[in-house]
Amino acid sequence: MNRRRLLHLALKITLPVLMGYLAIGIAFGLMLEAVGYNALWALFMSVTIFAGSGQFMGVELLASGVSFAEVAMVTLLINFRHLVYGLSMLEKFRGMGKRKPYMIFSLTDETYALLSGEVGLAPGPDRNRLYFMIAVLDQLYWITGSVIGSAAGALLTFDTTGVEFAMTALFLVLAIEQWKTYPTHLPALLGAGCTLAALLLFGADNMLLPALCVIVLVLLALRTRLEGAASRAPEAAQEQERAAAGEMDNPGGGL
């Protein structure tokens, strides 16, 4: 297939992500601008990090000025789900050659959702080139959205107070989706409960690390019980695989 036709196909496949990334990217840019970082910073973050919820969280981390260790820890746990994505892409990325490092770098929720679906090509060089185009287009949409957002934030005369609620809403939507698909709500309740306890005990500035540690420890302690819950609900288990892997129904929205 020639380059033009492949690009045409890639544009068609990535259309839902275009809408989602422009919208969420703009919200991210506005938030970043609101805490004092201009469009150049938005560009820098979207080029080097390229992660939806990771970058939203990054705004918080930059604004509150936490330690480098906490930045690393929080980023690690927010992106932990990417481990699952990588596992299911091992096969598909074989044979990507020198494009492979970029494919791995750009494996966001949305790109993962598109690549795990059917793209209409058999495995081979054409499909590899199409995958690469999808990944590059997705990142270009994201960069465009975030730069537009922060530039607009600097130029707009209207009051952007409250725009930071977009991040709360984003996580809330992800939480609702997971609430619906997981066979037990225990992890979600545990996450909320531990964080609330950490907030009361350690205060708003120091709550994340203790909350994260306790969550991981309690999850490990509950291993037998949760694996039991998953096996008792075989139908739900399938759904929950999907939930763990991202929002595939909605490639434009979940980050």
Place this chain on the structure above:
Amino acid sequence: MTLTTTQAIISILIMAGVTFLTRALPFLLFDRGSGPPKIVLYLGKWLPPAVIAMLVVYCLRTVNPLVGSRGIPELLAICAVIALHLWKRNNLLSIFGGTILYMILVQAVFI
């Protein structure tokens, strides 16, 4: 800005490095051989809902139910997001509907 420019650049590079690491780890560890250990799969499966719930609470950490608007705008906007999402299940609609309502509430109603 609370951070110096250098600190901000280092923070962003740490985020970039760690994000890339989480995406690359499966390829580094399991591209050949017998597949990942069970404990990794277990955490990969059950950690996401706990972390997302944590982030929701974290986003609301500065809300104080005793002073100011007492968290009422947040509560209303959260209800709006949940209602919109249960109704239409459209991520963008839920996120922007809730955010616009919140902006109106904090800018015009609960001043």
